[in-house]
Amino acid sequence: MVYVITAMYCEAAPIIKRFTLKKVTEIRHFQVFKNDSLVLIVSGVGPVKAAAATAFIFAYYGCSLEDILINIGICGSVKNKYHKNEILLCSKIIDSSTKFEYYPDLIFNSPFREAVLETFPKVVEKNGAGNVQGDIIDMEGAYIYGAASIFLYQHNIHIIKIVSDNMEPSSVSAEYIEKVIDESLDKIQNWIDSRKSLNKNEQELLSKEELEKIKLIEHNLNLSETMKIELYKLALNYKIRKLEINNELDSYLQLKCSSRKEGKRYFGEIRKRLMEL
Incomplete structure (x- = not known):
């Protein structure tokens, strides 16, 4: 199974359409959508909601150690290091509150550039860039990764971010977010398909x-x-x-x-x- 977590519905909407996901009406705590091979949960914005949604989806559906979790969402780029709408795979994730650092196990090739993500508990504007250690910033990634690593192999947890702004979050609309996620899905879907294939091959090595x-x-x-x-x-x-x-x-x-x-x-x-x- 592939699990996908987004913070906002506007990030989820193109994914729901692409994979023909149906809403799970019996779940009231979160918005959850699924088909036979993919489950998507909309966590809500912020670290606590992100961690809670991650733990909830595994507790509700269960998981095997071969499952894959992907967080797909927008991010702000620090110091214009990455271009707008660029898809990035996080190779290091920093929790800004505790300064704890996660190092995802990136053992598979990807077509995306790698970046250091720093997760903050609140919105960080451009005038706060001096306190940022990461290349990009968000409000969920570190907590999704930390919670998911309790359930899955770390090489099966991927934090994928799409640059929406240069630390000017007020300039980003829901319509823009939906559009940029939709335009990124061909590349992301191709990579997800290749990851699933590699996991299947790995599973067959042990009888x-x-x-x-x-x-x-x-x-x-x-x-x-x-x-x-x-x-x-x-x-x-x-x-x-x-x-x-x-x-x-x-x-x-x-x-x-x-x-x-x-x-x-x-x-x-x-x-x-x-x-x-």
């Missing part, structure tokens, strides 16, 4: 039997969500290197831990073993 063994180890060792994601990545990379992983997994199937601390210790052993060349 159903191997995936079931990984799930059993996760359960028996009482692993955290972060550890589960790391275990899957370690197993996948080991299989790519060695072509076989069943023997390694079998040696841990009988382990059962009564505490998270004990599971963490065994997980350290597994990590070391699966990282061997």
Whole structure:
């Protein structure tokens, strides 16, 4: 499944039309639209709403670690570094409030230039540019990324921004936003399709039997969500290197831990073993 988050309905409208999404009427907390392969949620503007919408959509529909989440929205460009209407893929994301930095795992090629995004809790005008560390600014990206990383692999979380202004948000109309998103969708859709194809190929590297063994180890060792994601990545990379992983997994199937601390210790052993060349 592909999950898309936009802050405003005017950002969502062209996507709803392009993918023929239908409104989910039973959901009252947020505006949600979907088809068989894509779910879109309109979060509302601001960090708290963005984080809440991200957590809500995964709690409501569930998720697998192979799902993809994409935040599509407008941004302001600092110091005219990027041209208006340019599509950007965020390679670093800064939370302006805490100064915490996220580094998305960009392991796939994209046709978009990369940028450093800084997320602010309120609108920043041009006269506040001196306090900005990022190349571009918004009010949601860091919180969407932070919330989504609890549920998904980081290489499956993408923050895509389209430059709407040079830190002059009052100059941007809803009609303009809808138009610029619509004009960007051909490139974004082509890239989404290629990303889905790559994820499918990755999933096929591990057999159903191997995936079931990984799930059993996760359960028996009482692993955290972060550890589960790391275990899957370690197993996948080991299989790519060695072509076989069943023997390694079998040696841990009988382990059962009564505490998270004990599971963490065994997980350290597994990590070391699966990282061997």
